[in-house]
Amino acid sequence: MKQTEKSNKAQVVKAVIVFLRLFMCETLAKRIAGMLLLVSGIPNKQITELTGLCDKSVRTLKKSVESGEHENLFKINVVGHKGKLADIETEIINEINKNDYSSQQQIADMVNEKYGIKVTQATISRLLKKTV
Numbered sequence: 001m002k003q004t005e006k007s008n009k010a011q012v013v014k015a016v017i018v019f020l021r022l023f024m025c026e027t028l029a030k031r032i033a034g035m036l037l038l039v040s041g042i043p044n045k046q047i048t049e050l051t052g053l054c055d056k057s058v059r060t061l062k063k064s065v066e067s068g069e070h071e072n073l074f075k076i077n078v079v080g081h082k083g084k085l086a087d088i089e090t091e092i093i094n095e096i097n098k099n100d101y102s103s104q105q106q107i108a109d110m111v112n113e114k115y116g117i118k119v120t121q122a123t124i125s126r127l128l129k130k131t132v
Helices: 003-020 026-039 044-051 055-067 089-098 104-115 121-131
Strands: none
Touching: 003 026, 003 044, 026 044, 026 055, 044 055, 089 104, 089 121, 104 121
């Protein structure tokens, strides 16, 4: 491939990624560009050069596209996990408002008795700060 042809392709791919970044994060934009290049038959090494994806990411994309499991590629991992109290926060706050609790330990004990979830005073403190 001629050098000018290669640089034209690189410019087009970079422009597409910049455009996609208007609507999504850079990681997702690169994945989409990489998938399009993969289904177009572009070699992995060239996709790495054009998109800035690492070789391992390109191989993962290729496996996902070939197996038809590409839906998960559109998700970005969110750091952290769902908290213990996520499903019952409003119920706990309502219970706190109905009754007279004078300490975070009393609230933690109530959560343990009523919902069977052991929580620390620090967890109750974070919950209270979040709902203020």
